[in-house]
Amino acid sequence: VTRARTILHLDMDAFFASVEVLDAPALRGRPVLVGGTGARGVVASASYEARAVGVHAAMPMSVARRRCPDAVVLSGRHDRYAEVSGEVMAVCLDVTPLVEPLSLDEAFLDVTGALRGRRPVDVGHALRARVRTELGLGCSVGVGPTKLVAKLATEAAKPRASPQGALDGLGVVVVEPGEVQQFLHAHPIAALWGVGPAMRARLERLGVRTVGDLAALPDATVRSMGDSGVALVRLAQGHDDRGVVPDRRAKSIGHEETFATDRFGVDELLPVARRQCDAVARRLRRAEVGARTVSVKVRYLDFRTVTRSRTLPSPTDRSAHLFEVVERLLAGLQLDRGVRLLGVSCGSLVEGAPRQLSLDEAGDPGGSVDRVVDDIRSRWGPRAIGPGSSHPGGRDRPVR
């Protein structure tokens, strides 16, 4: 038996776009789009002025510009958003230590033990007010007995778009335990976490359109849908025992890039791969983890995507190691028919990762070269030093 909990979900309003407006007040009131500015970019965040004309996240930037020709289009500053996100999370941690960030702009808080006689709705409003006054940013808050209900409550609390900008929403929506069934059942199935286009189509073939339809499905039908179906129906019935987990560690670290124009052949891809390995290795070292699996991802002209991966005998955080593996994985793929995306990713991350010495490390056993490179970058900036092959006129082979 688990005790009833009070879960709060916080979601920043139009986060990236709002941070840009915060840092450049002249933008206030204008449609602002943050995202890829190249030919193949998509919208990552749109201000409410832009949403008023139908622009939304994940829309191709070319479409968004057409719909909103007077929009201010910005490529985004991830480091700045991460910085502001840290400030938001710090405010949350002031409410309770049980904070689980979901992304830069979202978090779950378990406020069960932090109410101290206050009503959840007052805790929600107090949190919003602090984010507004201390950081100058808007957010919406949902509260409920489970993560799913809290998250859906936040949606109900959100501002709405109008040509004049954001129309205030409720700001805070609380769903009491006794209201859960009624609240959940009215939602379309796509509102459920884990229901995207594929699952939605499957459910609609069964005549299921709302969460209520799903909750009422006969047992036999549910069982025929497998484990994921059973879990989904339990969610629809209001059963969701996932707790708030603070301190979640990253399970993978990767970099990928869609090219403005397609690349043909391994020679056009290796310099990119080397740069990506370098960036990923740097992040591994910063996180003080080693990676046991290395994956490459290739997306062809026709959008078909393939991945290849290799598990290493011992974890590594070294750029040269990653590149060796990546080079071998790429050798097994057809690369001469047009590649639009290349990515390198590391998984099976091992904390601390005391690395096993292998023979080919003899020249630089402790990874001291990488460490010196990290040091130079921290003093002189990220562009101060890099692999020769990623510079014009650079060489693709390491100097021996």
Added chain:
DNA sequence: TCTGGGGTCCTCGGGCCT
């Protein structure tokens, strides 16, 4: 209109071991 970049989680088949 033409589809980013950062991820998580699940499934499935194959290999290997008990």
Added chain:
DNA sequence: TCTGAGGCCCGAGGACCC
């Protein structure tokens, strides 16, 4: 010796999320 069952890891792919 043969045949499974079940557990686990690995590799690939797909769905999904913000």
